[in-house]
Amino acid sequence: MARLPQAEEHLRILLPGDQITVTHNDGQIISLAREIDEVNLLEITKGEKGFTAEILKRKVDTHLEGAHGIIQSSLFEAAQEAGVSDALIMNMAEIFQWDIDFIQDVRIGDAFTIIFEELWRDGVKLGDGNISAAEFVNQGTSFRAARFIDNNGNANYFTPEGRNVRKAFTRAPVDFTRISSNFDPNRRHPVLNTIRAHRGVDYAAPTRTPIRAAGDGKVIFRGVRNGYGNTVILQHGDNITTLYAHMSRFASPKLGSRVVQGQTIGFVGMSGLATGPHLHYEYRINGVHRNPRTVPLPPADPIPSEYREDFQKRTAPLWQQLNAY
Ligand SMILES: [Zn+2]
Numbered sequence: 001m002a003r004l005p006q007a008e009e010h011l012r013i014l015l016p017g018d019q020i021t022v023t024h025n026d027g028q029i030i031s032l033a034r035e036i037d038e039v040n041l042l043e044i045t046k047g048e049k050g051f052t053a054e055i056l057k058r059k060v061d062t063h064l065e066g067a068h069g070i071i072q073s074s075l076f077e078a079a080q081e082a083g084v085s086d087a088l089i090m091n092m093a094e095i096f097q098w099d100i101d102f103i104q105d106v107r108i109g110d111a112f113t114i115i116f117e118e119l120w121r122d123g124v125k126l127g128d129g130n131i132s133a134a135e136f137v138n139q140g141t142s143f144r145a146a147r148f149i150d151n152n153g154n155a156n157y158f159t160p161e162g163r164n165v166r167k168a169f170t171r172a173p174v175d176f177t178r179i180s181s182n183f184d185p186n187r188r189h190p191v192l193n194t195i196r197a198h199r200g201v202d203y204a205a206p207t208r209t210p211i212r213a214a215g216d217g218k219v220i221f222r223g224v225r226n227g228y229g230n231t232v233i234l235q236h237g238d239n240i241t242t243l244y245a246h247m248s249r250f251a252s253p254k255l256g257s258r259v260v261q262g263q264t265i266g267f268v269g270m271s272g273l274a275t276g277p278h279l280h281y282e283y284r285i286n287g288v289h290r291n292p293r294t295v296p297l298p299p300a301d302p303i304p305s306e307y308r309e310d311f312q313k314r315t316a317p318l319w320q321q322l323n324a325y
Contacts, residue, residue: 004044004052004053007042007044007053010034010036010042011034011042020033021033029046030046031044031046032044036055038119038126038127039057040056040057040058041055041057043055043056059121060119060120061120061121062117062129063118063120064115064117064118064132065115065116065118066113066114066116066321066324066325067083067084067088067114067116068082068112068113068114069081069084069111070110070111071107071108071109071110075089075093075106075110075112078112079112084114088116088131089112089114091130091131092114092131095145095157096143098165098166099143099165100136100138105139106138107139110137110138111136111137112135112137113134114131114133114134115132115133115318115321116129116132117129117130117131117132130147130155131147132146132147132318133145133146133147133315133321133322135322135325144160144319144322145159145165146160146315146318148303148311148314150304150307156300158311162302162303163302164299164300164302166300167298167299167300168215168216168236168298168300169240169283169297170214170215170261171292171293171297172201172281172292173211173212173214173279173281174203174205174209174210174212174268176203176204176205176209177204177205177206178204179201179202179203179204179293180202180278182198182202182291183199183200183201183289183291183292184198185199191227191273191275192273199282200281200282200289201280201281201292201293202278202281203279203281205268205277206268207248207267207268207269207270208248208267208268208269209267209268209279210264210266210267211244211247211251211264211266211268211279212262212263212265213234213242213253213260213261213262213264213265214234214242214261214281214283215234215261216236216258216259216261217234217235217236217237217258217259218256218257219233219234219253219254219255219256219257219259219265220233220234220241220256221233221243222250222253222254222255225272226272227273228243228245228272228280229269229270229271229272229273230246230247230248230249230266231243231245231246232244232247232250232265239285239286240283242281242282242283242284243280243282244265244280244281245279245280245281246268246272246277246278246279246280247266247267247269247271247279248266248267248269248270248277249266249267249269250266250267251264251265251267253265261300283295
């Protein structure tokens with residue numbers, strides 16, 4: 001049964017606690033069902049020509065809920081008090097992460113409002129869905145965002161003015177443990193012991209930590225580059241390139257592939273000249289190396305003009321709901 005094309009992916013990994021419903025007749029299996037998630041159900045049934053697998057979409061009722069909290073001690077405590085799950089408040093922090101550092105910048109008196117989906121079936125709450133709109137007031141400044149899905153199914157969060165909340169680039173393309181070497185035009189090279197400009201930032205991280213594309217782009221180099229070891233270079237638009245070096249191995253995107261921001265392009269290692277596992281990351285504008293930690297990052301694309309009217313129509317009630325708190 002696990003070899004049925006529809007079933008393979010969902011039966012290969014079974015974890016303790018996973019439930020499979022088996023219907024049998026004197027030990028002869030007639031059908032088998034497994035909940036893949038809240039919406040999708042894998043059903044395998046016996047027919048005349050053996051078993052067939054099918055993925056059924058189950059009906060889920062979505063309705064919008066609102067929550068509001070004021071920070072008295074910590075964001076998580078305020079969330080708890082407002083009946084907001086940790087996952088949901090993390091989700092909100094992710095939306096605003098480009099403007100607010102939730103570790104450093106949050107103050108007592110800051111406030112959040114979240115309009116979010118709740119998923120229900122047959123009178124039972126299944127969990128929280130996506131955040132439809134949110135506001136965070138940080139030290140007196142209000143940040144607002146609403147979710148918009150375009151005709152290709154891409155979901156993004158935009159401000160009331162239609163600005164994308166994201167930047168076109170992430171600041172660091174890897175979850176790092178520390179910065180082992182900064183951008184420095186006059187650095188003494190640790191292996192060669194000569195003065196050699198360090199044209200990027202070294203992010204120390206365990207071997208095999210995923211390295212993610214800093215922005216949407218195209219793979220223009222994927223191979224070994226002398227001291228850089230296994231290296232990927234991405235082209236972003238006309239004038240920006242980013243480089244990722246010392247990988248232990250490459251991920252699937254091949255030379256010429258398009259990648260999206262956050263997509264894994266390789267894994268941390270110490271190939272080439274390196275004293276320990278780290279990502280060497282470079283950011284170039286028109287061929288000139290810039291400090292990846294301080295270079296001003298361009299914003300991600302705003303709401304496309306063809307969606308502007310639709311965006312305004314669909315988000316107007318959400319902004320109103322935020323105003324109500
Ligand atoms: Zn380096």
